[in-house]
Amino acid sequence: MTSTFLPDKRSGPDVAPPPPAVASARGRARRRTLNWLTAVGFQVPALVLFIALVLLPMLFALYAAFFRWGGFGMPSDYTGADNFTRLFQDPVFLGDLWRCLVLVVLSLALQLPFALAMAVALNQRLRGRAVYRMLFFAPYVLSEAITGVLFGMVFAPDDGLADHVLGGIGLDGLGGEWFADPSYVMATLFLVMTWKYFGFHMMLYLAGLQSIPAELTEAALIDGANPWQRFRNVTLPLLAPTLRISVFLSVIGAIQLFDLVWVITQGGPDHHSETMAVTMFQYGFKRYQVGYASAISVVMFGICLVFALAYQRFVLRRDLEGATTTMRGAGK
Amino acid sequence: MGDPALSRRGFLAASVAAGLGVTALSGCGGDSDGGSSSGTTTIEWWNISTTEPTKTVWAGLAKKFEAQNPKVKVKIVQLENDAYKSKMTALTASGKLPDIFHTWGGGVLKQQVDAGLVEDLSDPTKPWADGLLPVARQPYLLDNKLYGIPFDIGMIGFWYNKALFKQAGITAPPTTWSGFLDAVRKLKAKGITPLALAGKEKWPGMYYWAYLAMRTAGVDALRKADDAKDFTGAGFVEAGQHLKDLVGLQPFQKGFLGAAYSTPTGQAAAVGNGKAAMELMGQWAPVVEADAGKGLGSDLGFFPFPAVEGGKGAITEVFGGGGGHALRKGAPQAAVDFLKFFVAESTDVELVKKTGVLPVVPAAESAISDPNTKAVQAQLKGATGFQLYLDQAYAPAVGQEVNDSVAALIAGSKSPEQVAQSITKTAKEEQ
Secondary structure: OOHHHOHHHHOOOOOOOOOOOHHHHHHHHHHHHHHHHHHHHHHHHHHHHHHHHHHHHHHHHHHHOOEEOOOOOOOOEEOOOHHHHHHOOOHHHHHHHHHHHHHHHHHHHHHHHHHHHHHHHHOOOOOOHHHHHHHHHHHHHOOHHHHHHHHHHHOOOOOOHHHHHHHHOOOHHHOOOHHHOOOOHHHHHHHHHHHHHHHHHHHHHHHHHHOOOHHHHHHHHHOOOOHHHHHHHHHHHHHHHHHHHHHHHHHHHHHHOOHHHHHHOOOOOOOOOOOHHHHHHHHHHHOOOHHHHHHHHHHHHHHHHHHHHHHHHHHHHHHHOOOOOOOOOOOO | OOOHHHHHHHHHHHHHHHHHHHHHHHHOOOOOOOEEOOOOEEEEEEEOOOOOOHHHHHHHHHHHHHHHOOOEEEEEEEOOHHHHHHHHHHHHHHOOOOOEEEEOOHHHHHHHHHOOOEOOOOOOOHHHHOOOOHHHHHHHEEOOEEOOEEEEEEEEEEEEEHHHHHHOOOOOOOOEHHHHHHHHHHHHHOOOEEEOOOOOOOHHHHHHHHHHHHHHHOOOHHHHHHHHOOOOOHHHHHHHHHHHHHHHOOOEOOOHHHOOOOOOOOHHHHHHOOOEEEEEEEOOHHHHHHHHOOOOHHHEEEEOOOEOOOOOOOOOEEEEEEEEEEEEOOOOHHHHHHHHHHOOHHHHHHHHHHHOOOOOOHHHHHHOOOHHHHHHHHHHHOOOEEEEOHHHHOOHHHHHHHHHHHHHHHHOOOOHHHHHHHHHHHHHHOO
């Protein structure tokens, strides 16, 4: 799979290698075997670790999802697809799916555009822009657990910083119970997520913006394009590959969201901020219904897999094949 | 320009994380060795006293026992609470337990007994175990046989701020549920938050429902309902209704649904800082109140959970639990000797004084100096019935479902009937 992306393969049959000398054919074959052995030698340790610690446990989770199993000994109480039928009748899990969708939509509609705007702003000549870049990126470096504890205190009803600040500027009415209010918990959570992650996407975009040759923007300027046109028709298309990667990471992140939620609300109040990963943790490690928790993890895996494959197939394909310059099949 | 490695890695990371949650569980093995070598007997003692001062005090007691019994060596294995629980589950599955091990009694101990792994202590401890505080032995009595010896006992009750009660004109702590609701109304009328509750953690809310169920349906109801896998009896629905009445008065602090228990903005701190008048909590409450908040000092008082008018339960029945030790089947006589040593009056006095546990030997109660601890002790001593903490009495899934459903009732999304049905459903799913 990897080799098809390599530029030398893409150059195609018309750039054929020079005809091999007959005398060295055997030596070449031996060298190829040696190369192959070297490659295998280097891969085996990683492969063994990957199979033992990733692949087998994943397959085991898939197996356990069809059992009622408390997590100790081997699963023996086979229940067929019961765990999955129960899962899709569980209002909490259906709520998880809905909340996941909400987070994905909010991330794509608000968080990423915000990150893009900040990136474009910080790509201008600006006094102290390095400081701003660092400041905005800093939250991403902070661990999720620390972020959770921090914002748990910031948004503490009455005593928290948020309510004090709002009170201080005469907006007491906007203060509330934040994470403790079932109606506002998701909005507050999204606020924290944006604070935490927009810097990362901003950095991605900045890197993308800096790889856009200044000549193109200048040419557009000479052609009389206004700032919006320059952004819309020059910057954005050339930034598209970065955007696509950023969207991918953002969606996968939303599907897997766990640590922030666990530290701040544990999914509460009354399941209003629960995510699939939190539900899985509750059943696996609190209730010891490991079979059911495995079923949740299998569904999560399935969602990630389908999304990742579909996204690669339909969205990232253009990037993987060399953007606009090379057509599919040219490498064959 | 695109970077295939990045996207693949992202994809892999996603897939791995999804599968990984379950991985960690399958990795728990078990190993244990004990037994004797020539001449001296070595007994292994597994406990969860990993914090000071208990750790040092217990190690000192083991030394003292060794000095009294030269042919016995005590090997201490200390594990942190949660690590201990999962290790013991693995050991139970493997079929071999340590000589002496920590137990909370109840359902987990019963599983180990049913698997034939625990020594019946009824006869070996015959004369001296009868002298222990009756309520402290309750968690380890299964089918009238004693499987464990307690070293600590405690209970849940209301901890209240005497100054705030006085301010609201409440002269004496309420002894009935309607009296309690009146007190809540009086406090509210004075602008005082009557109750602090850690809604985020769910288990503190469960205490209300469990106590109300004991008071309405009777002290045996919770155990019987678990055995019968049926919580839909009238008493349980009634308990939920009483709790709903309380919730209807909006007695809890602002934002209680998101509050934790022991954090600086949590339940214990709200009481410890005088922001709320009461909390329903175990005998450890004063320590946590002083730790997370300022603490109330002499303003802090204790009263038992009130009786419910017309209910089958009495105000003298307690909801609580403690800590004890059990022996593996076939443990050496030295292990029994050690248990006897551990509840000797001199040992218990030392434990009460130095580690802050409540006495399990009636004579050791003279060692208590704190008036609130004395009040709890008096309540325990006069207890006419006992219900073990639900997370120890019930299977984990059932215990969690009780917490979860009661939390939903308090948040207003489940009715008393739905709480009873949800718990019943989960209880039936477990076997």
